[in-house]
Amino acid sequence: MNSREHIRNPIPAVESKLEWSMPAEQLLDDNVLLEGLRKSAPEAVEALFERFHGKIYGLAMSILKNESDAEEATQDVFLTVVQKAHMFKGNSALYSWIYRICVNACLMRLRGKRRQETVSIEEFMPVFTEDGMHKSPVEDWSKEVERKMLDKELGKVIKKFTDELSEKYRVVFVLSDVEGLSNEETAQILGLTVPAVKSRLHRARLYLREQLARYLREGKTA
Amino acid sequence: MNCKELVYLLGEYLDGSMEEQLRSDLDAHIVMCDSCTNFMATYDRTRIVFRQVQLAEIPGEFRERLRSFLADKAREHHQGIEKYRKMAAEEQRRQVEALLRAFRERRLSPSLSLLFDSHRDRCEICGAFLRSLNGGEETKPVPPEIEEHLVEFLEALPPGEEPFRS
Numbered sequence: 001m002n003s004r005e006h007i008r009n010p011i012p013a014v015e016s017k018l019e020w021s022m023p024a025e026q027l028l029d030d031n032v033l034l035e036g037l038r039k040s041a042p043e044a045v046e047a048l049f050e051r052f053h054g055k056i057y058g059l060a061m062s063i064l065k066n067e068s069d070a071e072e073a074t075q076d077v078f079l080t081v082v083q084k085a086h087m088f089k090g091n092s093a094l095y096s097w098i099y100r101i102c103v104n105a106c107l108m109r110l111r112g113k114r115r116q117e118t119v120s121i122e123e124f125m126p127v128f129t130e131d132g133m134h135k136s137p138v139e140d141w142s143k144e145v146e147r148k149m150l151d152k153e154l155g156k157v158i159k160k161f162t163d164e165l166s167e168k169y170r171v172v173f174v175l176s177d178v179e180g181l182s183n184e185e186t187a188q189i190l191g192l193t194v195p196a197v198k199s200r201l202h203r204a205r206l207y208l209r210e211q212l213a214r215y216l217r218e219g220k221t222a
Numbered sequence: 223m224n225c226k227e228l229v230y231l232l233g234e235y236l237d238g239s240m241e242e243q244l245r246s247d248l249d250a251h252i253v254m255c256d257s258c259t260n261f262m263a264t265y266d267r268t269r270i271v272f273r274q275v276q277l278a279e280i281p282g283e284f285r286e287r288l289r290s291f292l293a294d295k296a297r298e299h300h301q302g303i304e305k306y307r308k309m310a311a312e313e314q315r316r317q318v319e320a321l322l323r324a325f326r327e328r329r330l331s332p333s334l335s336l337l338f339d340s341h342r343d344r345c346e347i348c349g350a351f352l353r354s355l356n357g358g359e360e361t362k363p364v365p366p367e368i369e370e371h372l373v374e375f376l377e378a379l380p381p382g383e384e385p386f387r388s
Binding site for chain 2 (some may be wrong): 039040041043045046049051053055057058059062063067070071074075079082083107126128131132133134137138140141142145146147152155158159161162172173177178179180183198201202206207208209212213
């Protein structure tokens with residue numbers, strides 16, 4: 001690297017040694033947090049950790065389904081955020097950028113690994129007659145589920161059904177329905193189009209609906 | 223509109239992004255189809271139930287390990303940034319010193335000499351400072367903002383241009 005290139009490279013703005021002090025409540029503001037992260041200020045790094053560690057680990061676990069992989073991915077995510085904070089241009093919300101880093105870290109880890117067993121979604125799609133009517137009458141079990149909402153057993157089975165979704169559908173479902181991100185945000189994070197997100201989300205819900213229907217009907221999981 | 227079409231459009235129907243005409247068609251179908259009414263109610267309930275899926279909780283031992291790992295890395299990174307910044311500042315100072323020395327010793331290349339003279343005569347940032355050097359007769363400490371500005375001036379030179387003879 002010659003001297004002129006050296007100067008031209010982006011230099012993170014750092015004014016002084018660890019002399020960056022900001023009240024904790026101000027660190028809830030993304031811009032303030034980012035300013036601190038660009039300087040690797042300890043309070044900012046701690047605030048980042050406090051705000052995101054649960055979400056990032058949970059998201060990593062829901063994609064990787066393996067504790068040690070999720071721990072490694074979570075560590076990578078935080079390291080990347082701290083080291084690349086100066087490259088974040090603010091084109092999206094901070095959490096959306098961090099989720100994107102997390103999804104990428106997890107997908108990198110999944111690449112080359114033998115995929116865990118997942119259920120084929122096709123056999124859970126609704127079935128219709130040739131003229132497009134429901135093949136068998138559909139029952140309304142929504143009230144029954146409502147009554148069981150607090151059951152531990154139901155909590156376990158919905159977790160099981162979600163885990164059995166293939167990663168393609170599970171990631172979209174977790175970001176959109178569990179994390180409550182908009183379709184646009186999910187699309188941006190995953191590098192998909194909005195119609196692709198809508199389609200995967202819809203198919204994931206159809207699968208989960210059918211699994212839930214069979215569970216209620218037969219009292220056991222598939 | 224039939225049941226199959228309704229099922230495949232249900233996501234958009236429920237998230238409100240469906241156009242009005244299509245929504246009216248679906249509404250008309252739902253009113254007369256019990257199965258679709260039930261399908262919609264159970265699909266909607268599924269959305270609500272699965273929203274409460276608990277993501278895995280971070281184990282306490284890992285949380286603390288991660289916290290201290292991150293603090294160490296952030297400290298290292300901060301020191302790295304500081305080191306890089308100091309190197310860059312040092313390099314910047316060296317470049318400006320070399321430029322001003324070449325100016326004093328009349329070693330500027332012909333094109334840079336021309337540029338430098340016209341820049342000195344009209345620049346509001348560094349003009350007064352450069353003029354105060356009295357054609358290179360005097361040496362003065364370079365204020366930081368002028369140093370920064372002169373580096374930008376050098377950066378703007380065409381690539382391949384040798385600004386001064388060594």
